Amino acid sequence: MSKEIPYKIYLEESEMPKQWYNVRADIKTKPAPLLNPATREPMKLEELEQVFCTELAKQELDDVTPYFDIPEEILNFYKMYRPSPLVRAYCLEKKLDTPAKIYYKFEGNNTSGSHKLNSAIAQAYYAKKQGLKGVTTETGAGQWGTALSMACSYFDLDCKVYMVKCSYEQKPFRREVMRTYGASVTPSPSEETEVGKKILSEHPGTTGSLGCAISEAVEVATKTEGYRYVLGSVLSQVLLHQTVIGLETKIALDKYGIVPDMIIGCAGGGSNLGGLISPFMGEKIRGEKDYQIIAVEPASCPSLTRGKYAYDFCDTGKVCPLAKMYTLGSGFIPSANHAGGLRYHGMSSILSQLYDDGLMEARSVIQTDVFEAAEKFARVEGILPAPESSHAIKVAIDEALKCKETGEEKTIVFGLTGTGYFDMYAYESFHDGTMTDYVPTDEDLKPGFESLP
Amino acid sequence: MSKEIPYKIYLEESEMPKQWYNVRADIKTKPAPLLNPATREPMKLEELEQVFCTELAKQELDDVTPYFDIPEEILNFYKMYRPSPLVRAYCLEKKLDTPAKIYYKFEGNNTSGSHKLNSAIAQAYYAKKQGLKGVTTETGAGQWGTALSMACSYFDLDCKVYMVKCSYEQKPFRREVMRTYGASVTPSPSEETEVGKKILSEHPGTTGSLGCAISEAVEVATKTEGYRYVLGSVLSQVLLHQTVIGLETKIALDKYGIVPDMIIGCAGGGSNLGGLISPFMGEKIRGEKDYQIIAVEPASCPSLTRGKYAYDFCDTGKVCPLAKMYTLGSGFIPSANHAGGLRYHGMSSILSQLYDDGLMEARSVIQTDVFEAAEKFARVEGILPAPESSHAIKVAIDEALKCKETGEEKTIVFGLTGTGYFDMYAYESFHDGTMTDYVPTDEDLKPGFESLP
Numbered sequence: 015m016s017k018e019i020p021y022k023i024y025l026e027e028s029e030m031p032k033q034w035y036n037v038r039a040d041i042k043t044k045p046a047p048l049l050n051p052a053t054r055e056p057m058k059l060e061e062l063e064q065v066f067c068t069e070l071a072k073q074e075l076d077d078v079t080p081y082f083d084i085p086e087e088i089l090n091f092y093k094m095y096r097p098s099p100l101v102r103a104y105c106l107e108k109k110l111d112t113p114a115k116i117y118y119k120f121e122g123n124n125t126s127g128s129h130k131l132n133s134a135i136a137q138a139y140y141a142k143k144q145g146l147k148g149v150t151t152e153t154g155a156g157q158w159g160t161a162l163s164m165a166c167s168y169f170d171l172d173c174k175v176y177m178v179k180c181s182y183e184q185k186p187f188r189r190e191v192m193r194t195y196g197a198s199v200t201p202s203p204s205e206e207t208e209v210g211k212k213i214l215s216e217h218p219g220t221t222g223s224l225g226c227a228i229s230e231a232v233e234v235a236t237k238t239e240g241y242r243y244v245l246g247s248v249l250s251q252v253l254l255h256q257t258v259i260g261l262e263t264k265i266a267l268d269k270y271g272i273v274p275d276m277i278i279g280c281a282g283g284g285s286n287l288g289g290l291i292s293p294f295m296g297e298k299i300r301g302e303k304d305y306q307i308i309a310v311e312p313a314s315c316p317s318l319t320r321g322k323y324a325y326d327f328c329d330t331g332k333v334c335p336l337a338k339m340y341t342l343g344s345g346f347i348p349s350a351n352h353a354g355g356l357r358y359h360g361m362s363s364i365l366s367q368l369y370d371d372g373l374m375e376a377r378s379v380i381q382t383d384v385f386e387a388a389e390k391f392a393r394v395e396g397i398l399p400a401p402e403s404s405h406a407i408k409v410a411i412d413e414a415l416k417c418k419e420t421g422e423e424k425t426i427v428f429g430l431t432g433t434g435y436f437d438m439y440a441y442e443s444f445h446d447g448t449m450t451d452y453v454p455t456d457e458d459l460k461p462g463f464e465s466l467p
Numbered sequence: 468m469s470k471e472i473p474y475k476i477y478l479e480e481s482e483m484p485k486q487w488y489n490v491r492a493d494i495k496t497k498p499a500p501l502l503n504p505a506t507r508e509p510m511k512l513e514e515l516e517q518v519f520c521t522e523l524a525k526q527e528l529d530d531v532t533p534y535f536d537i538p539e540e541i542l543n544f545y546k547m548y549r550p551s552p553l554v555r556a557y558c559l560e561k562k563l564d565t566p567a568k569i570y571y572k573f574e575g576n577n578t579s580g581s582h583k584l585n586s587a588i589a590q591a592y593y594a595k596k597q598g599l600k601g602v603t604t605e606t607g608a609g610q611w612g613t614a615l616s617m618a619c620s621y622f623d624l625d626c627k628v629y630m631v632k633c634s635y636e637q638k639p640f641r642r643e644v645m646r647t648y649g650a651s652v653t654p655s656p657s658e659e660t661e662v663g664k665k666i667l668s669e670h671p672g673t674t675g676s677l678g679c680a681i682s683e684a685v686e687v688a689t690k691t692e693g694y695r696y697v698l699g700s701v702l703s704q705v706l707l708h709q710t711v712i713g714l715e716t717k718i719a720l721d722k723y724g725i726v727p728d729m730i731i732g733c734a735g736g737g738s739n740l741g742g743l744i745s746p747f748m749g750e751k752i753r754g755e756k757d758y759q760i761i762a763v764e765p766a767s768c769p770s771l772t773r774g775k776y777a778y779d780f781c782d783t784g785k786v787c788p789l790a791k792m793y794t795l796g797s798g799f800i801p802s803a804n805h806a807g808g809l810r811y812h813g814m815s816s817i818l819s820q821l822y823d824d825g826l827m828e829a830r831s832v833i834q835t836d837v838f839e840a841a842e843k844f845a846r847v848e849g850i851l852p853a854p855e856s857s858h859a860i861k862v863a864i865d866e867a868l869k870c871k872e873t874g875e876e877k878t879i880v881f882g883l884t885g886t887g888y889f890d891m892y893a894y895e896s897f898h899d900g901t902m903t904d905y906v907p908t909d910e911d912l913k914p915g916f917e918s919l920p
Contacts, residue, residue, distance in 0.1 A: 020480045021546040027473045093474040094558065094849050105547065123576050125851040125886070167846040187891035193898050194845055392647055393620040396547050398578040435888040438640035445646050
């Protein structure tokens with residue numbers, strides 16, 4: 015095929031995917047099941063649905079059904095901000111003077127500013143359908159909390175967000191966006207929950223962590239009539255919803271006869287990366303195609319590149335199920351100089367298994383390099399990327415520059431998960447030269463590993 | 468035609484307009500020319516090109532050529548973020564339970580967050596083509612400065628922004644975005660210019676105004692070798708570039724056989740409104756179609772609804788040409804409680820003439836009503852609107868609710884010029900109930916009118 019490739023490939027509404035793809039159905043070594051933290055037995059539906067909406071709990075447990083229909087209400091919501099564009103980075107290619115062809119799937123063109131909305135609207139839908147009053151959740155950098163607030167506002171559900179205290183204080187505007195959508199936002203740890211009080215008494219003055227905020231949100235969900243807990247990453251149900259990213263990407267590429275050599279995504283809990291790569295990984299597992307797949311994580315929170323593959327607690331309060339994952343230990347606290355998200359101690363059990371099976375690679379990058387790449391990208395491609403997304407940009411640029419050396423015309427696809435409008439403090443410290451890097455020593459990682467069960 | 472209308476109508480790249488439309492060519496009473504502030508004679512090209520790039524000065528003076536080719540470099544840049552979607556507000560219609568059909572042209576899906584980029588890239592292009600080193604400008608709320616920074620970064624031009632001091636201090640993140648794109652940002656009035664020093668000595672502690680910042684930017688442009696001044700609104704050249712909004716809107720509507728009854732836009736200097744309505748106004752002037760066209764302005768800065776139609780200075784320092792416009796006087800300073808943009812003392816001379824000719828209406832709205840409409844819109848349509856854009860939302864909702872009463876199925880199109888990510892202070896004051904309204908008394912407007920020449 016030799017159709018001219020536009021700057022932005024948009025699908026028609028009629029071309030949008032109508033099903034999510036469950037890559038677990040194709041994975042040969044199934045990801046290990048969640049375990050009950052008390053009994054260490056695999057979680058059963060009736061246990062999971064105490065915490066999660068029933069439909070979502072079913073999705074979480076299902077590793078055999080390859081496709082799930084996307085309910086019509088969700089499809090209609092998707093139509094408000096999807097399909098997202100697959101962009102040919104002509105200007106970046108020119109700037110880098112590379113023979114590589116670079117594409118990025120841009121998920122930032124919605125008010126939540128990131129891909130998180132894809133799963134938020136699904137989870138809110140199932141909560142509404144179950145007749146719930148509301149949901150609880152945690153948020154770190156704020157992308158997930160924002161997305162969930164929007165989704166709950168759409169379905170007229172109450173939304174209680176526990177926001178990691180340091181983010182709550184550093185990002186008052188994120189909080190205001192959530193309030194605009196009617197959510198209540200509480201800095202975590204708080205005095206509102208037993209687990210919050212316990213953490214505060216043990217660590218007075220703590221600025222919180224995702225692990226703490228999860229514990230608080232779960233406690234409130236399980237103690238409040240008509241509420242369930244929802245999570246923005248890590249879980250298999252979340253990756254399932256996020257496959258809309260990869261499915262759209264694949265349809266757009268197929269439409270123009272483009273076959274990528276390499277797919278790159280940033281990875282914190284794994285929701286974006288998992289969603290982007292799933293359909294491609296399916297082909298790879300089934301032996302139909304081969305792709306180089308690269309997860310990029312911060313050097314300061316290196317769960318894949320330096321973590322252990324083990325069962326671990328998902329939260330600091332140890333009230334959640336155990337998951338088998340690449341983890342730095344639930345006691346791991348990211349360094350204070352770490353800007354942006356990608357700060358969770360573990361990685362999606364699906365991605366952990368794929369990584370362990372050698373089906374994907376992982377790289378870690380330092381944050382000043384990430385912001386340098388972000389600024390370079392912004393100046394030629396226009397979009398101001400989120401720090402998280404910029405991890406993928408950094409490696410995409412590295413790979414494109416390798417192509418320049420070797421003369422290879424590789425096709426690179428990366429996930430541009432969101433925008434950085436609420437991350438200007440971090441950009442400011444980069445501009446002012448006060449941003450620092452941190453690569454933990456083995457000694458630094460010890461306390462986290464000691465918290466492993 | 469009865470094609471099903473999608474949530475978002477995107478044009479193909481091949482359908483994008485390749486020319487801008489100069490509505491002045493069709494206007495029967497031509498807008499009055501700019502006057503030299505010293506001689507009070509119409510500005511000649513050789514005078515204008517001391518301040519503006521030569522091609523832009525030519526565009527400014529040309530009121531007979533109906534179409535200008537969009538240069539290929541600009542078309543290519545447009546392809547990075549355009550076409551912008553024309554969105555059918557299905558969810559808002561449902562929420563309002565109105566028989567009206569509501570569409571909005573959304574210009575916020577680019578990093579500058581607003582329509583301003585459409586003219587910024589054009590102006591930067593002509594500056595580069597002329598071999599200039601850089602440009603100077605002013606910015607208030609920051610949308611224009613951000614857009615120009617992006618455009619200059621793309622063409623590798625230096626960009627000096629004079630930012631109204633109160634915005635500079637209240638919106639540090641806007642400043643950081645501009646720095647990300649390599650611009651220098653100076654709070655205005657500053658000690659860097661003669662006019663800045665003069666204003667500071669006469670009004671110590673002033674928090675600045677657009678009029679002051681324009682004076683400073685013009686002074687620097689005219690005193691610095693290889694620089695020119697560029698402006699983000701008011702001028703006819705800016706409206707010309709912004710017609711890409713209206714042209715795309717019209718192509719999208721025509722594609723689905725939709726004929727609007729009513730077109731609504733917010734109006735500060737008039738760049739968005741003028742750009743949106745131009746092609747429709749052309750048809751109206753030529754007697755081919757009839758549309759109700761409504762300009763919406765803040766009650767606290769009511770140039771159309773309460774201003775005088777007169778020649779006035781465009782800037783506080785009185786160094787710029789005089790323009791005939793609806794104006795509150797160059798000495799008018801918006802109330803301190805006014806959030807967001809739309810704070811310029813005058814209105815585009817094109818729109819002023821059209822308004823004077825009775826070809827469009829104007830309404831003023833108070834800001835708590837605007838934020839209430841903004842929040843309502845955000846909760847159902849997802850997008851977090853800029854305060855400026857929300858003026859149009861307010862009147863669109865009012866009109867849709869009138870249709871509910873009368874049962875009329877009117878088709879309403881409004882301009883959603885941008886996003887409110889950098890306006891969360893204002894949203895916060897709205898949520899906290901501390902936001903106040905201000906409608907100037909006739910007495911309050913007196914000092915402004917006394918500054919008229």
